[in-house]
Amino acid sequence: MPESNVPMRDADDPRPLAVAAEALYLINLMLAPGLAFAVLAWLWWRRRRTAHPVARVHLEQAFRVSLVGGALIFTTLLIGAIGGFRGPGVWVVVILYFTVVHSSLILLGVVGLVKAINREAWRYPLIG
Structure with missing residues (x-):
C-alpha cells in the first residue's frame, strides 16, 4: 500500500490544542460571543501549564486577546x-x-489559525 502524505499525530503534537484555541477565538469574535469565550477560558485554565510550548503560546494569546x-x-x-x-x-x-x-x-485571528496549523508560535502585534 502506498504511504500517505498525512503525518501521523503523536502525543507531543501541539496542533490540536493550538488550532482549537485559535478557532475558539474566531468563533468568539464572529459566531458565538461569550459561549466560545467560556470554552476558551475553560481550556486555558485546564491546559495553561501542561500544554506543549507552541500550543501554550496560542492558548495564552487567544485568551488574552479575547479579553482585550x-x-x-x-x-x-x-x-x-x-x-x-x-x-x-x-x-x-x-x-x-x-x-x-x-x-x-x-x-x-486568521493569521494565528494558520500559524497554529503550521505548528508555529504566534504573538499578536501590539496587544499580544
Whole structure:
C-alpha cells in the first residue's frame, strides 16, 4: 500500500490544542460571543501549564486577546450608553470600531489559525 502524505499525530503534537484555541477565538469574535469565550477560558485554565510550548503560546494569546477584544467592545458600548445612541458621534465610534478594530482582530485571528496549523508560535502585534 502506498504511504500517505498525512503525518501521523503523536502525543507531543501541539496542533490540536493550538488550532482549537485559535478557532475558539474566531468563533468568539464572529459566531458565538461569550459561549466560545467560556470554552476558551475553560481550556486555558485546564491546559495553561501542561500544554506543549507552541500550543501554550496560542492558548495564552487567544485568551488574552479575547479579553482585550471584550474590553474594547465594552468600552465602545459604554461610549454609546454615555453619549446616547441617537447622536451621530456615537455611531461614528461604533462603526469605526467594527470596521477597523473588530475586522483587524478577525484578520489577526486568521493569521494565528494558520500559524497554529503550521505548528508555529504566534504573538499578536501590539496587544499580544
